[in-house]
Amino acid sequence: SAVISQKPSRDICQRGTSLTIQCQVDSQVTMMFWYRQQPGQSLTLIATANQGSEATYESGFVIDKFPISRPNLTFSTLTVSNMSPEDSSIYLCSASDREETQYFGPGTRLLVL
Amino acid sequence: KQEVTQIPAALSVPEGENLVLNCSFTDSAIYNLQWFRQDPGKGLTSLLLIQSSQREQTSGRLNASLDKSSGRSTLYIAASQPGDSATYLCAVSNAGNMLTFGGGTRLMVKP
Numbered sequence: 379s380a381v382i383s384q385k386p387s388r389d390i391c392q393r394g395t396s397l398t399i400q401c402q403v404d405s406q407v408t409m410m411f412w413y414r415q416q417p418g419q420s421l422t423l424i425a426t427a428n429q430g431s432e433a434t435y436e437s438g439f440v441i442d443k444f445p446i447s448r449p450n451l452t453f454s455t456l457t458v459s460n461m462s463p464e465d466s467s468i469y470l471c472s473a474s475d476r477e478e479t480q481y482f483g484p485g486t487r488l489l490v491l
Numbered sequence: 492k493q494e495v496t497q498i499p500a501a502l503s504v505p506e507g508e509n510l511v512l513n514c515s516f517t518d519s520a521i522y523n524l525q526w527f528r529q530d531p532g533k534g535l536t537s538l539l540l541i542q543s544s545q546r547e548q549t550s551g552r553l554n555a556s557l558d559k560s561s562g563r564s565t566l567y568i569a570a571s572q573p574g575d576s577a578t579y580l581c582a583v584s585n586a587g588n589m590l591t592f593g594g595g596t597r598l599m600v601k602p
Contacts, residue, residue, distance in 0.1 A: 420592040472535075484534040
């Protein structure tokens, strides 16, 4: 199994600013993903973080709003840019090896005022 | 586009009952199906993973079944306990191991 940590665990931000969330995995993994969980909702995939190349975004999510980096096999960042109150959500990082169990980090709770 | 539905959305039972949570998905071309537990304000804990070639998996008091052809999975919880109270999420994996989640079932087990 993989242990995933995220920083920060929570933050309160002003609209118009940006926040970068870090995700660290304790072992090398093939795949890393970023999900969003809006209040009272289930999880929605934002993008697949690709090591050494641009992330693959799902419909409704764009790189300018959610730039993602993955410099190596154990680390990724998600930036929420030019935030608005609608971006208030829990952002979760996950990791897996191919078609195996996907493990999730504890999430980052973001409140935008 | 894959769609995942979970029924019921919420469930309240007395302690000790056996219960069944249901999950259905529209595209049967899945690689695997995973059941998660989410406690309030927390991340997700993986409970069971069923590969597409398997029909069920068991872990302690939990048993998950998969009928890929009909697009259904069930999570059976035996002898429920107050500590089982949480939201249970079903997720299916298609190509690239990207998960599509259901809306979840909020379970409350009363002492």
